[in-house]
Amino acid sequence: MNKKLVIDVDTGVDDAQAIMMALSVPNVTILGITCSHGNTPLENVCKNTLRVLKVCNRLDIPVYRGCAKSLLGRSFHAGDFHGKDGLGDAPDPDAPGLELMQKEGAVNALVRMINENPGEVNLVATAPLTNLAMAVKLDPCFPTKLKGLYIMGGNTDSRGNTTVCGEFNFVADPEAAYIVLDSFTCPTYIASWEFSCKNSLPWSFCETWLAQDTDKARFMARIFSHTMKMIQTERYQKELVAGAGFTPCDVYALAAAIDDTLITATDQVAVTVELEGTYTRGMMVLDLLELLKKKHKAFIMKTVNLERFKEMLMNSLK
Template sequence: MAKSILIDCDAGIDDAQALFMALCSPEVNVVAITVVQGNVLPRQVSLNVLRILRVADRLDIPLYVGSDKSIMGNERMHDADPYHGRDGLGDSPDTEAVDESLINPEPAANAIVRLCREYKGTLSLVCLGPLTNVATAILQDPSLGENLNHCVIMGGNYYGKGNMTVCSEFNFFSDPEAARIVLTQLGGPITVVGMDPCYENALTWEEYDNLRKMRSKVNDFMRRIEEKLFTKLRASPEWPKYVPCDEFAMAVVINESAIVREFQELYATVEVKGEYTYGMMVVDWSNMLKKPSNVRLVTKIHSDEFLKMLYRTADFK
């Protein structure tokens, strides 16, 4: 039986690939999508998700929009030179506008609380962006984690090597207070896929080229939205490989036993006061805090199985 999943995302290019992985996989059933500020503001994220759903012929999936501010009420902190383009999908718009009437008026956090209750014990929450919506949902319903089957988060970093600041990863840096609330207050099973194993299992550009040679509506769409960004990355010595992130988290959701080689159960939180470490995930490797484990941290991945999953998605007709 397919696993029921609720996806919370900020719909950048890697989110698009991760969404297609879920939409094309018989192992999971996407019951709804909520959008959050991150790569772009929520309204643009919702338009991006509608584009993705249209390609996959899944416009039946309900879509809910979250706040355009962090859990503390702050505006987005990283508008300059957006990595995924001004529209979040590589600045490669479709000729046909999406139908905005398909966006539900119910706020994303409310929808998360409601759906977790309706699917009590059977719903997995997949978090691909900043955790503002989920933290807001926890504040509305502190028993949220008790209603969840599982929560899989793409975010954080356990080596302390950041991609937004010296120490912080994008999703957690975008709303550190929200990330802290989710890790320490959700209370249900959490699996974290940080940026570290994503970089360690990056694909070569040759592997990427072979993947995108396949012809399908999904692959054609991905090739188009990736073109500007990946042309720039390939010309830079800082990007010798293609680094998927959200895709690894989704792969864990779809088939954990095939994807995860190793994980550690331990306590983790997020730094919200440090001068240099604001937004950094703090992992208690040696149990110095004497607190019970609250996350399963994925540390090793079967990259060959992951690549097979990407090929399966690329071949979706």
């Protein structure tokens, strides 16, 4: 069965990995890619998305410019981790120009694409959730028309990778994350920071993955080099759950959206986002005691079929 996707990205290296996986699966149709602030400023995100599509020979996929800042107008980026340009500061003199971007804005495009395909689209969100929050404000019925929502973001054990208790995508726009988790009542699947670390892959696999003799693998090796070095530093080792290796965070959410059998265990629980805490602003809160009385519960990913995941990753660079 053909699967329809819309992907909302802030294209850094792991978003690029996710996009390339989606493009490698024959029965997946990407209706469009919407860009958000996040890993790098919005203009870079747009350029990076087009660069990824070019190396995959898929510039036919429409790309839309979205929100440049959070709902409250704040913004910060992950330039030290992904490189200032978001793709490892790897030179690309033949990068596509921004004239290839669609004229329609990302928020309007999200609403339109879902309305044109009601009940058929999985929306994969690997960026701060600003575009999605704006879409539900524009069309309150928007979430009910989704087949499913797959989010990379949030945390389950109060372990931060950006603040003391906050994961980057949620911390970058806590209000947007709160709105999405409160308003989207479609089946919702969350790949949290801790889940990604606990289901990481050996670095030896990463070396094999990048050593494939293809243009895609060479492109990934170039853009991933900076991030790989940063991961080995003492600072970033402290952020990782003990024992974590190669952790392509955004790819888990994308892979789950295209392979229903990939996730082997989940917890179903109501979730929200802390907006006011001195140390906990942006932290995802799991309502294990059901004190919030929320009817909608998200599926929190716990374990993944790692052999199948590795196969999908290998195929993404062929």
